[in-house]
Amino acid sequence: MAPPLYIAIRFITSRKRSLFFSMIGVVCGVAFFICTQAQTRGFEKYFIETVLGSSGAIVLSDRFQPRYTQFENIDTSGLVAGNQQSRKYYDGITDPYRIIRVARSFSNVLGAAPVVRGNSSANSSFQTEIVRLEGIDLRYHLEATSLKDQIIFGNIDEFRLHPYAIMLGSLLADKLQLKVGDTLTLAGKDPKAENKTFTVAAIFRSGVNVVDENRAYLHIKTAQSILGKPSDASIIIFRLRDPQRAPQLAEQFERLFNHRARSWQEREQGNLQIFSTLRVSAAITVSLIILLAGFGIFNVLTLTVLDKLREIAILRSMGYHRSDIRSIFLWQGFIIALFGSILGCAFGGLLTYGISLIPLRIRGIIYTDHFIVDWSWEHYVYGSLIAFVAVLIATYFPARRAASVPPVDILRGAGQ
Amino acid sequence: MSHVIEPCLVCENLEKYLGEDENRVHVLRGVSLTLEPGLVHAVVGPSGCGKSSLLYILGLLDNPDEGSLRIGSHQVATLQDEDLSDTRNELLGFIFQFHFLLQDFTAGENVMIPMRRLGNLTIPEMQERAVSLLEAVGLGSKATRPSRHLSGGEQQRVAIARSLANNPNVILADEPTGNLDTANSERVFSLLTKLVRENAKALLLVTHNPEIAERCDWVHEMRDGLIIESRPGSNIS
Numbered sequence: 188m189a190p191p192l193y194i195a196i197r198f199i200t201s202r203k204r205s206l207f208f209s210m211i212g213v214v215c216g217v218a219f220f221i222c223t224q225a226q227t228r229g230f231e232k233y234f235i236e237t238v239l240g241s242s243g244a245i246v247l248s249d250r251f252q253p254r255y256t257q258f259e260n261i262d263t264s265g266l267v268a269g270n271q272q273s274r275k276y277y278d279g280i281t282d283p284y285r286i287i288r289v290a291r292s293f294s295n296v297l298g299a300a301p302v303v304r305g306n307s308s309a310n311s312s313f314q315t316e317i318v319r320l321e322g323i324d325l326r327y328h329l330e331a332t333s334l335k336d337q338i339i340f341g342n343i344d345e346f347r348l349h350p351y352a353i354m355l356g357s358l359l360a361d362k363l364q365l366k367v368g369d370t371l372t373l374a375g376k377d378p379k380a381e382n383k384t385f386t387v388a389a390i391f392r393s394g395v396n397v398v399d400e401n402r403a404y405l406h407i408k409t410a411q412s413i414l415g416k417p418s419d420a421s422i423i424i425f426r427l428r429d430p431q432r433a434p435q436l437a438e439q440f441e442r443l444f445n446h447r448a449r450s451w452q453e454r455e456q457g458n459l460q461i462f463s464t465l466r467v468s469a470a471i472t473v474s475l476i477i478l479l480a481g482f483g484i485f486n487v488l489t490l491t492v493l494d495k496l497r498e499i500a501i502l503r504s505m506g507y508h509r510s511d512i513r514s515i516f517l518w519q520g521f522i523i524a525l526f527g528s529i530l531g532c533a534f535g536g537l538l539t540y541g542i543s544l545i546p547l548r549i550r551g552i553i554y555t556d557h558f559i560v561d562w563s564w565e566h567y568v569y570g571s572l573i574a575f576v577a578v579l580i581a582t583y584f585p586a587r588r589a590a591s592v593p594p595v596d597i598l599r600g601a602g603q
Numbered sequence: 604m605s606h607v608i609e610p611c612l613v614c615e616n617l618e619k620y621l622g623e624d625e626n627r628v629h630v631l632r633g634v635s636l637t638l639e640p641g642l643v644h645a646v647v648g649p650s651g652c653g654k655s656s657l658l659y660i661l662g663l664l665d666n667p668d669e670g671s672l673r674i675g676s677h678q679v680a681t682l683q684d685e686d687l688s689d690t691r692n693e694l695l696g697f698i699f700q701f702h703f704l705l706q707d708f709t710a711g712e713n714v715m716i717p718m719r720r721l722g723n724l725t726i727p728e729m730q731e732r733a734v735s736l737l738e739a740v741g742l743g744s745k746a747t748r749p750s751r752h753l754s755g756g757e758q759q760r761v762a763i764a765r766s767l768a769n770n771p772n773v774i775l776a777d778e779p780t781g782n783l784d785t786a787n788s789e790r791v792f793s794l795l796t797k798l799v800r801e802n803a804k805a806l807l808l809v810t811h812n813p814e815i816a817e818r819c820d821w822v823h824e825m826r827d828g829l830i831i832e833s834r835p836g837s838n839i840s
Contacts (some may be wrong), residue, residue, distance in 0.1 A: 190719040201707035458780060469669020501703045504664060505717045507764075508685050595664045598699065598777075 191511045194502070195518030198495070206486045210527045212480025213574050217531025218538055219476055220570035223469035225539040229561035231462035235430070237394040237554075238451055243300075243424030244433040247286065247452065248447045249276045260524055276447065283420035286444055287327070290425065297426045298330030303407050304421035305414035308374040310382070311363040318359060319401040320373070322410020329440055330557030331426040332405070334391060341367035341389030350406055352388035358400035360390045375413045383413060394554040474573055481577035484523060488516060488585035492592075498591055500597035513590035520582025527578070528571035535570065611675065611772040612638040612661060613803035618669035619656050619828075630656045631667070632828040638773060638805035643796050645808045645816040645836065648825035655777060657825070661807065662695055662775045663687045675772055692720050696766030696804075698776040700796075702758040704750040710737060710761045711746035711800045719770040736764040740794055756787030763795060767802075774799065780815060788815070795810045 199206055216304060271427075280286065283301035290296050303322035308315060325347055329335050335343060339357060345367075346352040365371060365387050372382040385405070392399055405413070407420070427433055433450035440448040452459065492499075499512055511523040543560040621633035630653045638644055646654050659665040661672065672679045674694050682690065696717075704713045714733040718724055723731065737746050740760040742753075748759055759779060766774050774809060779786035779795065792815050799806040808819060816822050818835040 190716075190722075193719065194716075197705075197712070379833065495800060498705055501699075501705065502716070503688070504662065504691065504697045506688050506690075506695075506720050506769075508688045511683075511720070595659045598659070598664065598703075 188516075190507070190516050191514035191573075195515045197524065198491070198515065199519045199522055205491070206523070209480075209484045209487045209523050210530070212483045213477070213523060213527025213578060214531040214534055216473060216477030216480045216577075217528050217570040217574050218535035220470070220473040220573065221532065221535030221566045222538040222542060223473055224466065224566040224569070225560040225562065226542060226558060227462065227466040227469050227536075228305075228563060228566070229559040231459070231466065232561050233394070233555070233559045234458060234462065235451070235455075236333075238455055239426070239430055241393040241395055241398050242451070242454070243331055244427040244430040244451050245437045245440065247280065247423040247425070247444065247451050248421065248449070249278055250280065250444075250446050251276045252445070265547070268506070278421075279416065280420045280446060283423050286423060286446070289443070290423075290440065293439075295427050295429055295432060297428050298327070299421035299423055299425045300324060300327035300331035301407065302328075302422050302424060303410040303414060303416050303419075305410070305416060307413060308372075309359075309363060309371050309403065311365050311369070313364045313373045314362060316359065316362055317401075318403045320403055320410055322403055322405050322407040324340070324407045328404075331345060331424050333393075337391040337393050338389045339392045341387070343389055346388035346404070349386065350409055351383065351385050351390065351503070352406075353385040354389045354391055354404040354415065356389055356399035356402045357390055357392040359397065359403060360387070361367060362400065367392070370519045373413055375415070383409075392554060394584075396550060396554065399554070451534065454486040474577075477573050477577045478526075480574075481581035483579035484520065484578055485585065488519065488582055491519075492516065492585045492589045495589070496592060496597050499592050499593035503592075503594035504598065509590040512592075513586045516586035516589050517582055518576050520586070522573075524578035528574050531570065532567045533575065535567065604636055608639055609675075610637045610639050612636070612673070612807075614661060614670065614672045616670040617657065617660060617667045617672065619653070619660060619665070620668050621656070629662070630828050633670070634825075634828070634830055635670075635808075636661075636830070638807055638828040640772070640803040640805055641717065641800055642716060642820040643799055643808060643836075644821045644823060645810055645819035645823055646823045646830075647813070647816045652825045654825055658777050658807070658809050659792065662697060663691050684695075684702040692717060693769055694772050696769070696771040698759075698762050698766045698774065698779045700778040700781045702755075702762040702782075705757055705766075706749070706751040709747050710742060710750055710753065710757075710764075713750055714746075714765045714768050715759055717765065721769050724796045732768070733764070736767055737761070739767075739798065740764045756783055759783060759787070759791050760794065763791065763798070767798060767804075770802075772804060774804055776806065776808045778809055778811065780810070780812060783786050788812070792818070792826060 197256050253274055280301070287299040301324055305320050306317055309318045346354055346396070353371070355363070360366065360570050363371060366407065367387050367390060369387050370384050371387065372384050374382050427436065429452065434452055437448040437450040502512060539560050542558050545558045545559050546556060549555045615635045617631050617634045621628050621630050625763065635659055646657065648654055656665070660667050665666070674690060677690055679687065679690065693834065704717065709731045711730065714736055715724060715729045718729045718732065734746050737743050740763050742757060742760055742764070745753060745757065752799055780791050783791060797807060810816050817837045822834055822836050823830045824832040
């Protein structure tokens with residue numbers, strides 16, 4: 188063991204009370220950092236998973252045709268093409284299965300499903316509601332979404348086998364007071380046409396309120412007939428291996444297919460910004476706690492340097508270098524940061540677990556009955572990293588001061 | 604055939620100023636001294652005559668403004684701070700009036716501190732040497748005792764053992780008995796002189812105690828930054 192490390196350990200363990208107070212700040216700072224990040228990130232991840240599971244990472248919708256305006260004299264350097272962003276949109280997607288076949292050649296695409304969308308009036312024996320109908324090709328839809336996992340009542344095979352089966356969002360089923368096996372009628376687009384009767388095959392819960400209280404799934408052909416949609420699909424939803432890369436792929440899809448493509452990040456920008464703001468705000472608050480712990484350590488070590496002036500002079504008189512003295516104090520900071528981080532990570536993990544057990548009923552943009560936490564190793568690494576930076580900065584100045592102490596001044600003073 | 608004894612330390616015309624401007628004091632005014640192995644030198648003189656300043660310069664803890672200093676074969680004027688530290692670690696041993704032990708360390712650990720910096724021995728070898736040095740000063744059984752639990756005399760003896768840890772050529776002692784009662788003073792001084800003579804070290808002792816000074820091989824009397832007289836002590840043969 189290097190002599191400065193050995194001396195640092197002996198110095199630090201001989202002052203147990205100072206060590207305790209220095210370390211407790213780091214432990215609490217790291218633990219609170221982990222805990223707050225686990226909560227904010229947990230809710231954010233749950234929201235993202237829910238969004239991806241219900242609406243896909245990318246949604247391809249209306250076809251467009253770029254409209255090029257005349258060349259305009261923009262600047263003196265020459266003529267450039269004018270507003271290329273101007274587009275003419277055509278409702279829906281024709282030949283969605285060909286697009287899906289091409290899109291599947293992209294390594295990031297795990298699944299794609301065509302959807303026919305439209306609104307209709309649903310009548311149960313008790314209630315009438317406007318519902319958002321989604322006509323799906325079940326085989327494709329199960330590959331592209333988490334629908335199978337979202338079923339809370341009924342059986343997806345019942346839906347598969349019957350052309351006039353329907354799946355309702357849990358909140359919509361509540362509003363219409365329907366359960367699995369009940370029937371409802373849907374009004375077609377043509378007011379003269381007869382209403383069609385559907386049997387509730389399953390009830391699903393996506394976790395997103397707006398989906399669960401409005402959405403109903405039918406077979407795609409049935410939906411086309413009811414909604415009178417001429418196009419083969421209104422949208423195609425894509426499931427990706429790496430959803431984080433959705434914006435880049437959406438851009439590629441737009442260029443390739445000439446259809447509007449929106450990533451989940453673009454669609455949910457508002458909600459994501461709220462989560463991101465909360466996370467940054469929590470991180471700043473807790474980093475301030477760690478910074479305060481750093482100030483505490485700075486004070487303790489500054490007092491230690493003053494307290495150990497004589498020892499520093501003795502060590503210098505015995506041949507210890509200035510760098511050895513600096514190392515002794517830096518090692519003390521390192522030891523506090525190391526053990527503070529380890530204990531902080533353990534305490535943070537325990538706190539996070541405890542919080543995940545707290546009952547919390549949320550029925551808003553997400554659906555949960557308890558605190559949602561995220562068990563990400565990154566929170567532990569970042570918490571420890573912040574602690575190390577704060578502690579080592581707090582240690583550096585007292586260490587530098589200790590190294591610059593002229594031993595002769597101390598010895599001369601102590602001898603008188 | 605004559606045998607020339609190489610001196611352990613030679614200083615010539617050392618000059619030192621302390622303070623700035625009108626507060627500037629000329630504390631050393633050309634001090635020259637030669638320390639030979641096996642001999643004990645005492646420096647005596649009134650407070651403020653420059654004894655401690657001389658000791659700190661010889662111990663490489665302070666720089667002279669003028670003059671030369673050689674320790675063994677090292678001309679120290681040209682050495683950088685780190686080399687001065689290494690020279691201090693290898694060739695010099697310090698004993699202070701207030702023993703200056705690290706209070707949280709055991710007696711054995713205190714003795715091992717210079718050895719750890721030198722790094723020539725393994726930990727078991729260091730422990731073995733620390734115990735043997737403590738045995739030499741009569742404290743072999745107290746190697747594992749925290750130094751704050753030792754008496755004043757015992758702590759000073761640990762400081763003597765520590766000063767010998769790296770087997771230095773020169774031992775510099777600043778009033779090593781100044782803080783001890785008569786019995787302990789006698790014991791510490793006898794021990795020091797015995798170790799120096801047996802191991803052929805050079806010892807320079809700053810003291811206010813005329814009895815102790817007289818028992819040294821050489822007595823140098825300082826006044827106003829100068830050695831005004833160097834004479835053999837009553838022990839010189």
